Amino acid sequence: MTKADVASPHLELAPGSRVGIIAGGGSLPVEVAESLVRQGNSPFIVLVDGEVDREADFAAYEQATLALEDIGLLLPLLKRRGISHLVLAGEIRRRPQLARIRPTFGLLAIIPSVIVALARGDDGLLKVLTRGLEKRGITVVGAHQIVPDLAAAEGTLTAAGPRQSDWRDIEAGRAAAKAIGALDIGQAAVAIGGRAIALEGIEGTKGLLERTRELRGHGRLAGKTRGVLVKCAKPGQELRADLPSIGPQTVEAAHAAGLAGIAVEAGRSLILEGPTTLSRANALGLFIIGLPVAESADGR
Template sequence: MSKTSERRATVRLSAPDKVAVVAGGGRLPVNVAEGLRALGHDPFVVLIEGETDADSRLDRFEHRTMSLEDAGALRGLLKRRKVTHVVLAGSIDRRPSLGSYKLNLGLLAALPRLSRALKRGDDGMLRLLIEHIEAAGMKVVGAHEIVPDLLALEGSLTAVQPLPDDWRDLEAAREAALAIGALDIGQAAISVNGRVIALEGIEGTDGLLERARELRTHGRIAKLKRGVIVKCAKPDQEVRADLPAIGPATVDGAHAAGLAGIGVEAGRSLILDWAKVIERADALGLFVVGLKSDREP
């Protein structure tokens, strides 16, 4: 069986279905919107003000811009557009305070749960948003459920292969990524010479890789070679949103940090701009590998 045939959409769209992409930052919203267009389902895109990348060209699609403070109006907007399915895609870096939200009847009713969700962190907020949207009869789906070509596959994905010692680093970083994920801290860890040297925090994966690059210039790892970064879904991850993802920028960051490769959890991670990732990794001599997951996608 070819790798392409292993990925199948688990959500089948019919002709009358209308998909909305709520677009944060990064390449994921673009990949989802373009994937849907290729399937013959042009999406309606909600651009999150100040979060969606200015050069994403998502304004090629039918769209509306909305601020985070207007989030209470999202459900009404989607209903007016006769949306049947919703994909939450991309990063949201800003966290408005509860008092900054513009109140409407829907948001007023959800205020007690919203307050609790803000205290529980990203996963709590995502679950509340999904519940709020689905209460109006729409279905929230994961990017991988509707555009399965984004999903990472198991095994080596590049011409460059991990060396025997790299597998020790991959396992160490994987265990660390799962541990911080259980605490809702981050999704990635870096291991060099079998030792975890850096964990992802609020700065995200790009910031983690930049920190690792700086560590190479001094200290006990300055003379060490190779090493890996691994991204895994959190143990209690809301898989319909915020799955870990890598893209060409991740490859460049890993190379700048002196790492030998990248590991992602197969079936629970996304590879954005897939062809560019593999081409870039091969050109730089890095490997990308999908690590077997013992969890359901």
């Protein structure tokens, strides 16, 4: 395991730094913005058109709205606003349509890379975007560097902990999550009875847990009363964007699916709305555990 594979520590912003947030769905961009304000740094918000579900929470901030296909306008916008650091935060449910991307002079230079990245999947596109911005003077940082409390700590985080039988599910789920992560398919798996029974696809963790609930409801999981949701970063993932995350809704959905708990990688996963998430898990009797980051055979 290298230093680059572990979530970076809290970022100390130099005087005069200005942070922009590319805001997608969910609570993550809201939590990042609120943390920056507490640190005395009011952020500039770039709302991704059609993806933000908490626009009212950004009403007090300077902001602009940008469609995914207008990605070529992002750099000039950030430069005009004096942005030195950028956070990519929140869920983006769709990928840009290449045929509708508005070409700009700066974007033309990286169009071949964008085409290749779109073919490789979401993480490839994030890497191209991150490297392209950094080459042009914008430092891309992870949400966990702005709000270090978001990163899952190692160990059992709830009143309940995993039973001995749950560890078989945790290991099976982790192996499955890493396997689909290597193919850039998803970041999560559900394991019951010591084997993976459902894998995350394009529908996300919510859809994964809904499928698990339906399987249990249809009797396909009869006699298996426990199970675990495991979420892991993809092998070689760009850790400054799209880290695996869980929140109160994940806990509710895991409980509805009849699972005993949730396991995430410590330092490489985010727990959104932390106090609420842990409180709800305790109320429902679920465990949440932060797993140590294992060293893989290739040293990553």
